[in-house]
Amino acid sequence: MTDKTSTTDQYTFQDPVTRFPSISAPKQDQPEPGLDRDLEPQTDRGETSYRGTGRLKGRKALITGADSGIGAAVAIAFAREGADVALSYLPVEEPDAVEVARLIEESGQKAVKLPGDLTDAAFCRSLVNEAAEQLGGLDILVNNAGKQIAVERLEDLTDEQLDETFKTNIYSFFWITREALKHLKPGSSIVNSTSIQAYSPSSTLLDYASTKAAINNFTKGLAEQLAPKGIRVNAVAPGPIWTPLQVSDGQPKDKLPEFGKDTPLGRAGQPTELAPAYVFLASSESSYVVGETLNVNGGKPSP
Numbered sequence: 142m143t144d145k146t147s148t149t150d151q152y153t154f155q156d157p158v159t160r161f162p163s164i165s166a167p168k169q170d171q172p173e174p175g176l177d178r179d180l181e182p183q184t185d186r187g188e189t190s191y192r193g194t195g196r197l198k199g200r201k202a203l204i205t206g207a208d209s210g211i212g213a214a215v216a217i218a219f220a221r222e223g224a225d226v227a228l229s230y231l232p233v234e235e236p237d238a239v240e241v242a243r244l245i246e247e248s249g250q251k252a253v254k255l256p257g258d259l260t261d262a263a264f265c266r267s268l269v270n271e272a273a274e275q276l277g278g279l280d281i282l283v284n285n286a287g288k289q290i291a292v293e294r295l296e297d298l299t300d301e302q303l304d305e306t307f308k309t310n311i312y313s314f315f316w317i318t319r320e321a322l323k324h325l326k327p328g329s330s331i332v333n334s335t336s337i338q339a340y341s342p343s344s345t346l347l348d349y350a351s352t353k354a355a356i357n358n359f360t361k362g363l364a365e366q367l368a369p370k371g372i373r374v375n376a377v378a379p380g381p382i383w384t385p386l387q388v389s390d391g392q393p394k395d396k397l398p399e400f401g402k403d404t405p406l407g408r409a410g411q412p413t414e415l416a417p418a419y420v421f422l423a424s425s426e427s428s429y430v431v432g433e434t435l436n437v438n439g440g441k442p443s444p
């Protein structure tokens with residue numbers, strides 16, 4: 142997927158239908174949370190194509206789920222735009238995190254690797270403080286980590302999964318953001334990863350989709366609360382994006398070859414196609430955009 146000799150970037154005039162191939166991913170399985178390293182086909186996280194123009198110069202960002210998929214594409218883009226980045230991820234994802242940290246450093250920025258489990262409130266608190274200490278401050282927070290496990294019938298959804306999905310996808314957003322408020326100054330920005338699932342839930346993702354609706358609500362309420370303090374809160378709602386989340390039981394296996402083909406663009410999105418939305422919401426150019434959800438979903442109607 143990643144064309145290492147690519148000379149185009151996100152500003153090149155191109156047809157969005159064919160900018161990336163319409164993949165028919167082979168059926169595959171990875172233990173949760175899955176690695177970009179082992180994904181087939183590989184994804185495009187902007188390694189060779191994302192071109193920065195100084196939009197986040199001197200900024201300090203903490204990104205959760207930054208080792209792979211959308212979070213990795215955002216981390217690479219932020220670094221190319223001039224930000225130092227702290228990366229949160231699970232310890233088993235070290236190989237992916239090492240690669241993203243390498244790309245950040247190659248862009249001339251600082252990368253701080255902070256592995257740990259976000260279902261643990263105490264870890265969430267220490268993560269924020271460690272990031273702020275090692276970066277020398279904090280002015281961008283991207284709450285992006287997520288757990289998605291497809292279950293066909295509600296009767297088969299275990300209490301354990303329910304608990305882990307809610308802790309990862311929404312409790313951690315509360316824990317991390319609350320701690321981050323000790324560091325964020327006026328001008329700072331918070332961007333939450335929600336999903337089209339917040340308003341068009343799949344029948345197999347009841348727990349996951351519920352947390353995404355909660356994130357939308359949290360985003361709007363918190364945006365109102367923090368706007369007078371000069372801290373903006375917004376969300377990005379991706380549609381079907383090819384990432385390790387989908388092959389570690391995020392989708393029923395027989396659906397993988399068709400993943401993303403039901404969008405008006407006719408293909409799944411690549412992680413790098415999300416990055417400009419996060420850059421826009423993180424940077425000062427979106428100073429009057431507050432409590433907004435930016436849909437990046439290949440054309441699916443959204444409220």
Ligand code: NAD
Pocket residue numbers: 174175205206207208209210211212229230231234257258259260285286287288289309334335336337338378379380381382383384385386387
């Ligand atoms: P991904 O697997 O690359 O990223 C998810 C990350 O969440 C993992 O890399 C992992 O580091 C992190 N994570 C999960 N559980 C954790 C835990 N207990 N502790 C610490 N970190 C944990 O997949 P992605 O698709 O890039 O997902 C990023 C975000 O985008 C998620 O919030 C997901 O819900 C959202 N999203 C994805 C899609 C899609 O189609 N891929 C669509 C809509 C929304």
Ligand code: MG
Pocket residue numbers: 174175176177206208209210230234237385
């Ligand atoms: Mg990962």
